[in-house]
Amino acid sequence: MSDPATPQSARAVMLDVPGLDALIAALAGAGFTVIGPRLREQAIVLEPIEGRADLPAGWRDVQSPGHYRLEERADGALFGFASPPHAWKRHLHPPEVRLMRARSTGSGFEVTDSAGDHAPPRLALLGVKPCDLAAIAAQDQVFGLTPDAPEASRPDPTYAGRRRAAFIVALDCGHAAATCFCDSMGTGPAVPADGGGADLVMSEIVEGGHRFLVRPASPAGARLLDSLPEGTGRPPEAADRAAAAAVPEATRAAQRRRLDPDHRRIVADNLDHPHWSRVGERCLACANCTMVCPTCFCATVEDSTDLTGDIAERWRRWDSCFTMDFSYIHGGSIRIETASRYRQWMSHKLSSWYEQFGRSGCTGCGRCIAWCPVGIDLTEETARLAGRAPAQNAAKQDSATPTGGE
C-alpha cells in the first residue's frame, strides 16, 4: 500500500447503531453496491442492502450437523449469527458468469467479447467474518491474485476484477454456532491484527450500549472513514477497545468443536482407509457441501450457440466434485464410487490444499456440517480416520452449544 497513512488506530471511530447507516451511505456514495446479511426464507443470506434496517436485527442461528435454524435473540444484535448458508464467494466467484461471446463468420468465428472486457461491479462486503476473510484469501490464491499463486501472471479476469474492485468490511465474530471450529483452524474468531486483507474492521458491542468500533485496515478504509459526515461517531475510549477485544474472546471460549491439528497427515496417510466407504454409504452426493463451502472453487465451462447457430457463448458455472460427470473422461468417470468422491472433496480441503497453496482449504466455518442433509461432519470423519473412538467427538458436540441454551 503506497499510501502514507497515519497510524490506523488513531482514526478508528465509534459508531452508534444509526451511525451504521452513515457508514453504509458512505459506501453507497462512493459508488459501491453494499452487500450484507439479511433475512430471507428462514435463513440469512448475503445480498444487496440499502441500510441497517435490512440487517437481521435480533436473530441468531442454531446449527448442528444437518441442521440450521434461526431463533430470536433478545439483545438486538445485527450481526449475531454464525456462518450463513451463503458464502461471499457468490459475489467474487459468481455461480455463473459469461466468459465469452463469439459470432460465426461462415468459415470460422470471431470473439466479440470476453470476461476481461467488462468493468467489474464495485461491491462493498459488509460484515465479513474472520473465517470468511480467510476463505477470500484462499480464493485469491486459487484465482492467481497473490504473488505466490502459481498463475500469478494470469489472474482470472472475472475474479480479479471483482476482487480488486471490492471493499471489505470485516467483522470480529460475536457468535459461534456448534458447527464452528475456526479457532482450531487459526482463522478466527478475531480478525487478524493486520486486517486480513479487509479495508475496515468492525466489532459489534452489545453490552453497555449497542455500538460499533470501526477501525481502518487499508488506506481505502481510512479514506472511507474520513469521508463520513461531520459529527458521525466519536473517537473510541479505552473501555470501548476493551469491550471490542472481549467480543471474539467470548466467542472463542464458547467454541467446542475442533479439527485435529494433524488433519493433513491423517488424511494423506489414509487414502485407502475403509472409513471412506462407510462415509460413502451415507453421503447422498448431493453436492450441498461444495456449494456452501466458501473456498470450493470448482466450475465447469459450457459452450453453446443460440437457436440460429450464429452466436456462441461460453459460460462458467459452479460445479462439484460430487457429480459423476466431474471426473468423466472417454471410457468412464474416474470417481465412480461415492466414497471416492467424498474422499476427493475432504482430502482436497484438508490435505492436497496444503500441497497446492501452502494452507488448509478449510477455514472452519462449519457450513458443510450444517448443510449436509445426513449430517456428515468432516471433523468427525477426520477423528475416525485417525482411529479415535467416535464417542469422543460426539460427546464434544453435545456440549458444544455455546448459543443454543439460554
Place this chain on the structure above:
Amino acid sequence: MAEASTHPAANPAALRAPEPPARGAADPMRPRRFRIARLRRELADTFTLELEPLDGAGMHFKPGQFNMLYVFGVGEVPISISGDPADPSVLVHTTRAVGTVTNAMNRLKAGQSIGIRGPFGTHWPAEAAHGDDVLIVAGGIGLAPLRPLIHTVLAERDRFGKVLILYGARTPEDILFTRELKAWRGRFDMSVHVTVDRATGAWNGHVGVVTRLIKMGGFDPGNTSAFVCGPEAMMRFCLTALAEKGVREERMFISMERNMKCAVGVCGHCQWGGHFVCRDGPVFRFDKVADIFRVWEL
C-alpha cells in the same frame, strides 16, 4: 488526516483504483483463431489437423504439451500437440473422434477455423535423457503426444544411447502414423516394435500387449529413460514391466489424462491428489506420483 476539502470517498477512483480489466490476450479463457490448412485422415476415427494462426504469431511448444481446441459453439477439449517442435509455424493435432466435441471437429473442413488456447502443461524432458537409452512406449492414440518427442530425440540423435519405440494398437487397422513408423524402422539408429491386441488380415507382426515388447529388452535398464503414454491401465502394466526390468522410477515419465475444463488451474476438474494435471502435468516423473498412482479412483 487528508486535507479534506472534498471527501476522497466521493470520488470512487480515489478510494481504490482498480487496475484496468485484463483485455483480450490477457484473458486466459479467450481462444486464438487458427485456420485448418490441411486435414489428414489417419484412421477410421482419427484425423490430423495442420493449423495456421490467423493472428500470424506461431506457437512455440515443448513435446508433450497440449492445447485446448474449441469448436465454435460446441465445446473445448484438451488435445496434445503432435507436430514437430522445431517448426512453430504450423500447429499439428492428432485426434480420435470419441464424443461430442471431437466428432464435431472431425466434420470440419480445410479452410475453416477453430479456437486454440495454449500451449499448456509440462513436457517430456528429453534433456533429462541425454546419454541414456530412450524407450518410447505408446498405446493407441498415445503415440500422438509422443510424436514431438520422437522428433526432438531424432533431431539430436547423437545425444542419446539406443532409441526404441514400442507401440501397441488394438488391430493393424488402428496403427497410427504408419508411414512414419516405417521410415523410423528403416533407420539403423533406432528400433521400432509394433504389437496389436488382435491380428487381422495379413498381419505377421507381434500380437499381444505392449508390455511383452518391454520384456523383450534391447536396452540397458540402468541407463534408460522411459516415456510412456496411453490408457491408464496400459501405463500401469508398462510401469510394472519397466520396474521389473530394472528401469528406475525417476527415469520413467507418464502423461496423465483427466477431465479438463480450463487448463489454467482454476476449474478444479483435473485434480489428481495435490496436482492440477493441466499445470503440474500432464507429464509427470513417475517417482513423484508413484504413491498416488496406486490409489484407487483418485
